[in-house]
Amino acid sequence: MDFVTELYKDTTDKVEMALRNQSTLTEFTLVSFPVIQELQILLFVVLLLVYMLTITGNTVIISLIWTDNRLQTPMYFFLSNLSFWGILFTTTITPKLLTCLLEEKKTISFAGCITQIYFSFFLGRVESILLAVMPFDRYVAICNPLRYTIIMNSRVCLxxxxxxxxxxxFSVLCPIIVVSTLPYCYREISHFFCDIAPLLQAACIDTHFIEMISFLLSSLVLLTLLVFTIVSYTYIISTILRIPSAQGHQKAFSTCASHITVVSIAYGSNIFMYVRPNQSHSLEFDKVTGVMTIVVTPLLNPFIYSLRNVNVKEVLRESISRIVPSHSKGT
Known part of the structure; x- marks a missing residue:
């Protein structure tokens, strides 16, 4: 009986201490890239250029799609949403990262940290679902072309x-609420942005159960979306192989190749980062994967689609020729 009383008292003291620490903890310190000042400045310049290129590339794609009638189809409507996602996603994290590279005190407020986690998870989930929806559009276009305009009408797309x-x-709301109510004892977050894994390491309590629930939910969501994507492309490829002409093969495959590339990058990085039972494992590896997901992917999306898509390249070429008219033959 004395043992139970002592254990209860010890547990209560730990919880009270954790709650006191939580009430006084108003900010976290981001331990992003521990390199010398000169390299931090170089990294700042590189990331700033990549960020500006990402915003510019995605904005150009959105502008072309919404101003040219030839690109106002369901496929490009989804592509414009993917570009809009790229702008929001990289803006959620990159500006704060750039600020931390210049400042000696690399801090983020508790509210700012939770907000960053929510929007990064929310936008990450948007990308996963959107990339699973886009093959459905290609499935209808290739496997049921005569009814494409009827099935994929503007109302359905919206x-x-x-x-x-x-x-x-709504799917990421409950997990973030749980994380925001945890007691935290440590101020340092071993990452260049607020993420679930390093934040759980800063908690005062054992977060093994939360990590397992996060692993199961992430696995279920990604597996469901991945299966849906694979099934869609199985039907698409089997239909393409039945097309008699080689030109038809090439046109159909080129339409899907860009999306398959983007899906491989996005799902691959998400699986490496979140689909694992121990969220505290290999945070240094998370930083590398995080750069790929947050910085590189939003940059690559517009270039992958524009460079492989004949219609986008044609509209882009015409837009550039109108802005920068060619010299007359006499000059």
């Missing part, structure tokens, strides 16, 4: 996109 954003918004 509902699918609203479902992506709305579903993602």
């Amino acid at each position: 509902l699918l996109v609203l479902g992506c954003w709305g579903g993602a918004f």
Whole structure:
């Protein structure tokens, strides 16, 4: 009996101490890239250029799609949403990262940290769902072309996109609420942005159960979306192989190749970062994967689609020729 009383008292003291620490903890310190000052400045310049290129590239794609009638189809409507996602996603994290590279005190407020986690998870989920919806559009276009305009009408496309954003918004709400109510004892976060894994390491309590729930939920969501994508492309490829002409093969495959590339990068990085039972494992590896997910992927998306898409290249070429008219033959 004395043992139980002592254990209860010890546990209560730890919880009270954790709650006191939580009430006084108003900010975290981001331990991003522990390199010398000169390298930090170089990294700042590189990331700033990549960020500006990402914003510019995605903005150009959105502008082309919404101003040219030839690109106002369901496929490009989804692509414009993916570009809009790229702008929001990289803006959620990159500006704070750039600020930390210049400042000696690399801190983020508790509220700012939770907000950053929420929007990074919310936008990450938007990308996963959107990339699973886009093959459905290609499936209808290739496997059922005569009914494509009827099935993929503007109302259906709008509902699918609203479902992506709305579903993602609510699906990550409960996990973030749980994380925001945990007691935290440590100020340092071993990452260049607020993420689940390093934040759980800063908690005062054992977070093994939360890590397992996070692993199961992430695995279930990604596996469901991945299976849906694989099934869609299985039907698409089997239909393409039945097309008699080689030109038809090439045109159909080129339409899907860009999306398959983006899906491979996005799902691969998400699986490496979040689909594992121990979220505290290999945070240094998380930084590398994080750079790939947050900095590189939003940059690559517009270039992958524009460089492989004939219609986008044609509209882009015409837009550039109008802005920068060619010299007359007499000059």
